[in-house]
Amino acid sequence: MRQPRINVENKEALFEALVQENQETESDYAQCPCGRLIRSPREYGIFLFNIREHEINILCPNEGCHLGELGRIRFTTKGRSWSVEEASFNSFFVFWNSDRLGEERTKALLESHLKSVINGIDWLSVMDRLEISR
Numbered sequence: 001m002r003q004p005r006i007n008v009e010n011k012e013a014l015f016e017a018l019v020q021e022n023q024e025t026e027s028d029y030a031q032c033p034c035g036r037l038i039r040s041p042r043e044y045g046i047f048l049f050n051i052r053e054h055e056i057n058i059l060c061p062n063e064g065c066h067l068g069e070l071g072r073i074r075f076t077t078k079g080r081s082w083s084v085e086e087a088s089f090n091s092f093f094v095f096w097n098s099d100r101l102g103e104e105r106t107k108a109l110l111e112s113h114l115k116s117v118i119n120g121i122d123w124l125s126v127m128d129r130l131e132i133s134r
């Protein structure tokens with residue numbers, strides 16, 4: 001059996017497709033101004049910073065990051081239930097990504113990151129921490 005011939009034209013098309021794929025992947029990432037790419041919302045550090053104020057901080061996954069906090073979530077509790085009052089990323093983080101990805105893409109990307117972060121929080125253990133500190 002003869003091997004199918006690979007012509008140059010196809011190779012170039014393949015290469016172009018690969019390059020495009022890489023660019024698309026890159027735009028799926030958020031980035032901290034420290035340079036750290038955040039490929040998945042699971043990478044953020046989550047820190048129950050201020051128990052009294054019911055505030056959770058969203059931290060850069062780079063432990064050596066000089067910025068540290070990239071956003072925060074404020075919540076209220078009633079008995080064993082909770083609701084998120086406000087969740088946002090800090091403006092420097094939003095602007096940094098807008099410069100890289102454009103405003104619209106950044107908005108969609110960071111909104112989905114915020115949702116995932118909120119859904120990924122172990123709220124029951126947060127409740128436990130609140131009760132212990134009471």
Ligand SMILES: [Zn+2]
Nearest residue numbers: 032034060065
């Ligand atoms: Zn950072």
